[in-house]
Amino acid sequence: MELYSKYINKLIEQFSKLPGVGSKSAQRLALHIINMPTEHVERFAQVMIDAKKNIHYCNTCYTLTDAQTCPICANQGRDHGTIMVVENIRDLAAYEKTGKYDGVYHVLHGAISPMLGVGPNDIKLKELIKRLEGEVKEVIIATNSSLEGETTAMYISKLIKPTGIKVTRIASGVPVGGDLECIDEMTLLRALEGRTEL
Numbered sequence: 457m458e459l460y461s462k463y464i465n466k467l468i469e470q471f472s473k474l475p476g477v478g479s480k481s482a483q484r485l486a487l488h489i490i491n492m493p494t495e496h497v498e499r500f501a502q503v504m505i506d507a508k509k510n511i512h513y514c515n516t517c518y519t520l521t522d523a524q525t526c527p528i529c530a531n532q533g534r535d536h537g538t539i540m541v542v543e544n545i546r547d548l549a550a551y552e553k554t555g556k557y558d559g560v561y562h563v564l565h566g567a568i569s570p571m572l573g574v575g576p577n578d579i580k581l582k583e584l585i586k587r588l589e590g591e592v593k594e595v596i597i598a599t600n601s602s603l604e605g606e607t608t609a610m611y612i613s614k615l616i617k618p619t620g621i622k623v624t625r626i627a628s629g630v631p632v633g634g635d636l637e638c639i640d641e642m643t644l645l646r647a648l649e650g651r652t653e654l
């Protein structure tokens with residue numbers, strides 16, 4: 457005999473596909489949804505659909521936005537000659553939260569990992585190189601200090617160096633393997649200020 461109705465099982469199955477959700481949490485979330493008022497469930501579902509329909513990559517930096525160009529890239533008050541390269545949107549958000557960086561960003565959406573079969577063409581690297589045709593004076597590589605992050609940093613620096621554009625790497629005060637988003641603002645700012653030329 458099935459423990460739950462097939463409808464609940466389907467819901468549990470969907471939740472368990474989410475990152476960080478184990479089978480126990482998936483059960484708890486599914487049962488929570490069932491116990492929610494119908495209109496809350498409808499609103500929740502609609503919010504997910506709306507977000508999915510309206511959000512896409514910024515045509516310049518590849519962060520997620522509901523406009524063609526994200527508010528950071530569209531802001532003329534920012535220094536468009538300095539591009540900070542990050543692995544993901546959460547890293548961008550971490551630097552943005554410090555409020556001390558006034559350049560623009562480039563989101564790679566991953567890092568090169570020969571072990572996981574992620575190559576240079578699997579991240580937004582061509583898109584970064586294309587941006588360098590404009591007036592860029594510095595590219596700050598702020599990928600994580602993990603093996604993948606370092607590999608990516610070296611790869612990017614080798615690509616950019618011949619162009620004569622300054623390439624810097626954030627200081628490695630950031631713990632090895634530590635996700636940028638988990639690091640406090642002071643550490644981030646120190647890493648940024650202590651960046652060195654590659």
Ligand code: ZN
Pocket residue numbers: 514515516517518519525526527528529530
């Ligand atoms: Zn943008």
